[in-house]
Amino acid sequence: MPKQVDHxxxxxxIANAAWRVIAERGIDAATMRAIADEMGMANGALKHYFPGKNAVIRTAFTxxxxxTDARVRDRLGDAxxxxxxxxxxxxxxxxxxxxxxxARVVLPFWQRALADAELESVYDAAMAAWRERIGGVL
Known part of the structure; x- marks a missing residue:
C-alpha cells in the first residue's frame, strides 16, 4: 500500500529546506537539487509539490x-x-x-522581485499588509 503523505x-x-539553503548559501545556490539534497529527497520528488524554483522561493519568502507576523502578534499584546x-x-x-x-531570505527575494512580476506581486501584497498593520497600531 502506498505511503500516505500530508501534502x-x-x-x-520543502519551504523550510529552501529557507535554510537560501539563508546559508544564498538564493542562487537554492536550486531544486540543493533543496532536495537538504531534505534527503530525490530532486524529482519536489516537482510533485512545486513546479519550479520560483514557486519554492515565493513560499520561503511567504x-x-x-x-514575522506571528512573532509580532505574540509580542504585541495590548500595545x-x-x-x-x-x-x-x-x-x-x-x-x-x-x-x-x-533577512538572508528576504533581501535577495526583493532583488528578484524587481525583475519578476509574479514575485513582485507577492512582495507588494506582503508590504501592503505590513503598511496596514503599522497604520492600524498608530
Whole structure:
C-alpha cells in the first residue's frame, strides 16, 4: 500500500529546506537539487509539490513574512502607538539570529522581485499588509 503523505506538511518542509539553503548559501545556490539534497529527497520528488524554483522561493519568502507576523502578534499584546511600532520594527529588523537569517531570505527575494512580476506581486501584497498593520497600531 502506498505511503500516505500530508501534502501541506511536505510543502512546508520543502519551504523550510529552501529557507535554510537560501539563508546559508544564498538564493542562487537554492536550486531544486540543493533543496532536495537538504531534505534527503530525490530532486524529482519536489516537482510533485512545486513546479519550479520560483514557486519554492515565493513560499520561503511567504514563510518568513508569516513567521514575522506571528512573532509580532505574540509580542504585541495590548500595545498601540509607538510601543507597538517598536515591537514590529524589532521583529522586522535583522537584530537577532532569527531575523538575520530571515533577512538572508528576504533581501535577495526583493532583488528578484524587481525583475519578476509574479514575485513582485507577492512582495507588494506582503508590504501592503505590513503598511496596514503599522497604520492600524498608530
Amino acid at each position: 501541506a506538511q511536505r510543502r512546508a518542509e 514563510r518568513v513574512v508569516d513567521n 498601540t502607538g509607538l510601543a507597538a511600532l517598536r515591537v514590529f520594527c524589532h521583529e522586522v529588523m535583522p537584530v537577532e539570529d532569527v531575523t538575520r537569517q530571515e
